[in-house]
Amino acid sequence: xxxxxxxxxxxxxxxxxxxxxxxxxxxxxxxxxxxxxxxxxxxxxxxxxxxxxxxxxxxxxxxxxxxxxxxxxxxxxxxxxxxxxxxxxxxxxxxxxxxxxxxxxxxxxxxxxxxxxxxxxxxxxxxxxxxxxxxxxxxxxxxxxxxxxxxxxxxxxxxxxxxxxxxxxxxxxxxxxxxxxxxxxxxxxxxxxxxxxxxxxxxxxxxxxxxxxxxxxxxxxxxxxxxxxxxxxxxxxxxxxxxxxxxxxxxxxxxxxxxxxxxxxxxxxxxxxxxxxxxxxxxxxxxxxxxxxxxxxxxxxxxxxxxxxxxxxxxxxxxxxxxxxxxxxxxxxxxxxxxxxxxxxxxxxxxxxxxxxxxxxxxxxxxxxxxxxxxxxxxxxxxxxxxxxxxxxxxxxxxxxxxxxxxxxxxxxxxxxxxxxxxxxxxxxxxxxxxxxxxxxxxxxxxxxxxxxxxxxxxxxxxxxxxxxxxxxxxxxxxxxxxxxxxxxxxx
Numbered sequence: 001x002x003x004x005x006x007x008x009x010x011x012x013x014x015x016x017x018x019x020x021x022x023x024x025x026x027x028x029x030x031x032x033x034x035x036x037x038x039x040x041x042x043x044x045x046x047x048x049x050x051x052x053x054x055x056x057x058x059x060x061x062x063x064x065x066x067x068x069x070x071x072x073x074x075x076x077x078x079x080x081x082x083x084x085x086x087x088x089x090x091x092x093x094x095x096x097x098x099x100x101x102x103x104x105x106x107x108x109x110x111x112x113x114x115x116x117x118x119x120x121x122x123x124x125x126x127x128x129x130x131x132x133x134x135x136x137x138x139x140x141x142x143x144x145x146x147x148x149x150x151x152x153x154x155x156x157x158x159x160x161x162x163x164x165x166x167x168x169x170x171x172x173x174x175x176x177x178x179x180x181x182x183x184x185x186x187x188x189x190x191x192x193x194x195x196x197x198x199x200x201x202x203x204x205x206x207x208x209x210x211x212x213x214x215x216x217x218x219x220x221x222x223x224x225x226x227x228x229x230x231x232x233x234x235x236x237x238x239x240x241x242x243x244x245x246x247x248x249x250x251x252x253x254x255x256x257x258x259x260x261x262x263x264x265x266x267x268x269x270x271x272x273x274x275x276x277x278x279x280x281x282x283x284x285x286x287x288x289x290x291x292x293x294x295x296x297x298x299x300x301x302x303x304x305x306x307x308x309x310x311x312x313x314x315x316x317x318x319x320x321x322x323x324x325x326x327x328x329x330x331x332x333x334x335x336x337x338x339x340x341x342x343x344x345x346x347x348x349x350x351x352x353x354x355x356x357x358x359x360x361x362x363x364x365x366x367x368x369x370x371x372x373x374x375x376x377x378x379x380x381x382x383x384x385x386x387x388x389x390x391x392x393x394x395x396x397x398x399x400x401x402x403x404x405x406x407x408x409x410x411x412x413x414x415x416x417x418x419x420x421x422x423x424x425x426x427x428x429x430x431x432x433x434x435x436x437x438x439x440x441x442x443x444x445x446x447x448x449x450x451x452x453x454x455x456x457x458x459x460x461x462x463x464x465x466x467x468x469x470x471x472x473x474x475x476x477x478x479x480x481x482x483x484x485x486x487x488x489x490x491x492x
Contacts, residue, residue, distance in 0.1 A: 023090070024097025032091040039087060043078035046070070050077070050215040079188075080218075092181050099174040106171055110164050114150055117157035117454045121466035124454075126480050132463035136487050140455040140465075143486050147479075149453065157456040162449075163470070169444025176438035183431030189219045191425045197308050199289050199417045204230045206422065224424075226276040229256045233265075235416045237286060239354050244314060246354070251283050251418055278426045285419040287311045287318055290337050290361050291412040294324050302327045302407070308417045309337045310381045315351040321383045322363070322409075323370055330370045331406060332383040335363035337414070349395070361411045365392040365404055449473040453480065463487070 022028060047055035056076050059067040074081030121127055140158055144151050149160035194214040198204045206228050208214055231254040238247040251268040257276065268274050274281040289306035296302050302324055309320030322333035340353035341360035349362055368388030371378065378384060394402045396411040450470040457463050465484055469476040 020097065023094050024101075025094075026098055029091065029094040029098050032087060032094055036087050036091055039084055040078070042075050046075050046078070048076060048078065050080075050213075088181070088185070092178070092185075095174060095178050095181070099171060099178065103171050103175065106167050110168070113152040114159040114161040114452065116152065116154045117159050117456055121454055121456060121464045124466040124468050126467040126477055128465045128480070128484055130463055130488075131461050132457060132487070134457065134461060136457050136463045137455060139487050140483065143483055144453065156458065157454060160453045160455075161451075163451055163473075165444050166448035166450040166470075167445075169441040169446075169448060172441030173438050173445060174441075176434040176436075176441055179434030179437065180431050183427035183429070183434055186427030186430065187217070187425040188427075189217045190224075191217045191427065192220050192225070192423070193425075194422045195284065196420050196422070197417050198230075198232050198420055199306050199308070200232045200235050200415045202232055204232070204420060211422075220424075226279050227258050228276055230254070230274075230281070230420070231263075232418065235286065235418055237354070237416070244353060249283060249286065279422060279424040282421040282423065283418060284421040285311075287316060287417050287419075288337055288339060288356065288359075288414050289417045290320070290322075290335070290414045292322060292333075292361070293410040293412055294322070294327070294331065294333075294407060295409075296327050296407045297405075304412075306415050306417075308380070309335070313351075314354065315339070316354040317351040320381050321379075323372070323383060325370055325372050327407065329367045329406065332366040332368075332370055332385070332388060333363040333409065334366065334383055334385070335361060337361055356414060359414060360395055360397055362395045363393075363409075364390055365394070365409075366390050367406055449475055451476045451479070453483065455483075 047059075049056050056067075059070065059076075070076060074083070078084055118124075122129075137153075137156070137158060141151060141153070144158065144160045147162070149162045150164075152159045192215065194211040196204055196211050204210055206225055208222055208225070232251070233254055234252040236248075236250045236252075238249075239245065240247055249270050253266050253268060253274070254263045255266045255274070256263045266274055268281065268283050270283055273283075287309060289308045291306045292303070293301055294303040303322070303326070307320055307322050309318035311318045316339050318337040318339075320335050320337065322335055324331040324333075336349070338349060338351040338358075338360045339356040340351050340358050342350055342352045342358075344350050349360075366383065366385050366388040368385075371384045371387065391406075392402070392404050396402055396409075398411055398413050401408055401410040450473060451467060452470075453465070453467045455463070455465050465480060465487070467476050467480045
């Protein structure tokens with residue numbers, strides 16, 4: 001006969017119950033919440049493919065081996081990765097399994113009467129005993145009711161309880177977290193976010209091909225895009241003459257909400273977007289697009305029109321690339337646009353004010369292969385000059401022309417551009433409501449004092465008053481002192 005105890009194996013149902021109890025414990029929920037915060041760190045430190053694809057491409061150019069392994073681990077798409085989604089879903093399930101049973105249990109407790117008076121009140125944290133007049137129960141009942149205590153009378157004693165809102169706030173806080181997760185997940189599945197740079201005078205049509213960058217939720221479809229178009233009529237930016245800080249941005253547009261509809265004039269400001277149902281159009285940024293005319297040796301125009309430049313500072317000193325692939329040889333202009341040109345002894349040519357008071361276009365002329373036929377994505381603001389030759393360095397004011405051996409370039413003027421951000425986030429209202437509820441629930445949980453008070457009077461006239469504060473909440477001793485003072489004063 002063996003002395004070892006045989007432990008029966010868990011069946012499928014028992015194993016599932018054990019796993020469910022472990023997953024829905026508060027400890028597991030806290031671990032998953034902490035883990036979710038930790039795994040979000042790479043998404044903040046490493047450029048994400050949906051937000052900054054050019055930076056991601058630089059990783060592959062600088063260190064292809066490391067970038068390949070990072071891509072396999074989904075570090076360039078952290079929030080859409082399988083492992084991030086797994087943690088997110090497990091946290092969601094854990095919170096539901098943890099909070100919902102507690103909510104039902106708390107609902108039963110909140111509707112039930114306070115527990116009957118314990119036999120030994122002298123074991124409580126606060127306890128007082130004296131010889132009374134016999135009216136203490138009636139006096140105590142009226143005092144407790146006036147203080148909004150829930151009371152229960154049984155066998156010559158009163159049980160009173162107050163502070164259910166503490167646990168209610170705690171549960172509402174956790175339920176709000178679930179609502180926030182639902183809102184975030186709903187937005188991630190059915191939302192979209194896109195950006196487009198549009199010059200003043202141009203038209204933006206809400207179709208995928210007009211966006212400079214566009215990201216969809218996993219269940220979002222092109223057919224869900226609202227059919228509207230915007231014509232950029234005018235853009236006004238006001239800056240402080242003392243600090244150069246922006247004071248106001250006003251974008252005037254003509255809106256056509258659907259094909260055949262009557263166009264209407266609308267205004268977009270930074271904190272006042274244009275709404276089309278659950279889709280909002282925001283004014284995200286602004287800059288300048290220099291207008292140039294480039295001619296070849298024969299005088300024929302090979303490029304003409306505005307080119308958006310990227311601002312580098314608060315004074316809108318902007319850099320850009322003017323690429324002329326149709327010329328022979330191909331030409332490129334590595335350029336900078338200064339709205340209000342000046343010269344610094346250290347930094348050289350700079351802009352000293354964001355408004356175009358004295359605009360100037362600076363550029364270097366390059367000839368050779370622009371690399372547009374290699375199939376490798378390029379930044380629209382930079383030129384790959386590795387296979388090109390620098391032939392000139394020049395600056396122009398509006399209306400001036402520079403002629404070189406391969407042709408000429410004329411600085412015709414400039415137009416402002418605006419960056420429109422189109423966002424559809426159907427889950428944000430749920431996340432916002434969940435955030436408000438979570439804050440209110442947290443405040444209720446932190447500042448509500450849960451406590452119980454008992455009053456007992458026996459046939460010999462002896463009166464006992466005792467109290468117990470849950471979670472060692474302060475203030476109960478003073479409250480019992482007021483009750484005793486009331487009973488003794490009125491009783492006398």
